[in-house]
Amino acid sequence: MANKIIELRNITKSFDGQVVLDNISLDIYDNEFLTLLGPSGCGKTTLLRLIGGFETPDAGDILFMGQRINDLPPHKRNVNTVFQRYALFPHLNVFDNVAFALRERKVPRQEIDQRVEEMLSLVALTGFEHRSVTRLSGGQQQRVAIARALVGRPRVLLLDEPLAALDLKLRKDMQQELKKIQKATGITFVFVTHDQEEALSMSDTIVVISEGRIQQIGASQDVYNEPKNAFVADFIGESNIVDGVMRQDRSVSFSGQTFVCVDEGFAPNEPVDVVVRPEDVDIVPPEAGMLRGVVTSVTFMGVHYEVIVDIGGFKWMIQTTDFVDVDEHIGLVIEPDAIHIMKKSEYSGLYGDYASFSNEFDELSDAESEADE
């Protein structure tokens, strides 16, 4: 993980006066599985296209192994792409699609045969050589696209939402498989997705992007456990985000109570955002709780129940395996290490309240009337 393979330095890009990427700087290391994660329209695909050579930045530099490649056309870059919806050549069969890059390089025929076979066995498509790509299932087309991009042995593989078109079961399988292929080949993968679960389960490094800016770079666990701001906390997993005030190191007040936490380094009485993950809250009898509230909705999710609790007008989400009933009064216990403190940001107050989570509109009006009291 020591060698930087791609460096993006202060990249800015706009389309028709609209800023899509705003001063992006990012290092991509050799042999890592890096995911660009963000909602649609956040600029992640544009970033990938810049690395692939299909767009040029308005400002900033792209370095590939130390060399500036801003103006290098795509066919001269040692980078290959797995396109969204694959972009397989419909006039070529599976073998010829995979062999495309090798034929362009005038690789000897014997070596082509051998390397294509190698790739097809890597993606478990041996025996499909002469099939027309238009007659393959989505998952099979996906594998052909991966084999086609890998056969030229690029230093970096770019994947643009490659699993978005697959159904859930197949997507899970392909996630595993992609991870395995990345490990086996040792090629750096830059993976674009808007699916936070996919990002968490596959990546060495996650880059969270919103509105053309990098919000956080970190390992899966770091991004999940230590989100930098309300956007990251909300986008990755479920989060209750409430306004709080840092009393002193390891002490924070929110929802009218003061809690012990593990965070330090904030100014005394600094306003902060407090994140509590729904699975980190324990339900206890009201009298034993640090917070008390009324259950407003319960949804069975299979492994757990998703419970919405009204605490002083703010709706919390709690994931629990214990059954509670609607209108039941319950108490909540939050351990110190379940509390994560974030500095206030432009995203504060925008996320983390589950008032509008339920599909019932009277819930919303309930919350308002209670807030009025």
Added chain:
Amino acid sequence: MNKKARRGSLVTGVTSAPYQLWAVIFIVVPLIFVAYYAFTDNDFRFTTDNITRFFTATSSVTGAGGATGEVRTYMVIVWRSVRLAFLSTVVCLLLGYPLAYIISRASDRAQKTMMTLIMIPMWMNFLIRTYAWMTILQDTGILNNLLAALHLGRVHIIGTETAVVIGMVYDYLPYMILPLYSIMAKMDHRLIEAARDLGCAPAGVLRRVILPLSMPGVVNGVTMVLIPSISTFYISQKLGDGMFFLLGDAIEGQYVAGNLHFAAAIAFILMVALLAAMGVMRRLTDKYTYGGQ
């Protein structure tokens, strides 16, 4: 289920009846008449003389050295028609292909404008277009005046095969561009990006992706230009000074001269030959373009 299907076919039958009637009256019946006239003499008795005459009629020509010789008249005309039609088709393809590609990659607005510009000449009668070319290509015409003004000398074009080909290309170029453009406009741009990504320089993208994917358009365009240009007439009379008598001119000439039966025979033979050619073309398309393999 059965009843429903039958009712469906009844509805289809009733609604399509006017078109079928139209097709019978204006396509099938005339074709039958052409065949009937081709195989009868002036008294409407069956004969194959008209057909035989087409293949055997001879006329004497004076060669370059002053020597005279006998040639099979219509074989000479067929060869000339086919040759000029192929030449025009190739020129149309060479001009039309890059143009169609450029249009298909332009902005939406530019695409509309360019397509309109290409269509506008088709709104004019082709006789007028042909006369326009006469005034341009004449020895004292616009082109030569322009060249003279630029001190580039003069060229003699009118009355040559070149003039005939220019006229045919001008008339039929839109029919080449339209099918090529429609297939290129539909082409998935990501396929071009994928080829670039996999190491193709722009020339490689053209050869390995755009060309094979646009083959159906090429076949359509070639068909739409080749067939009418084989049977074209009038252009050669006006731009070729009547020196390059083509099959279309032969049909017209026989018709005007009142030889309806022989005119029908030429038309009939041309039709059969074109049908056969189209059949071969269809076969080749299915074989060499994707989707049909």
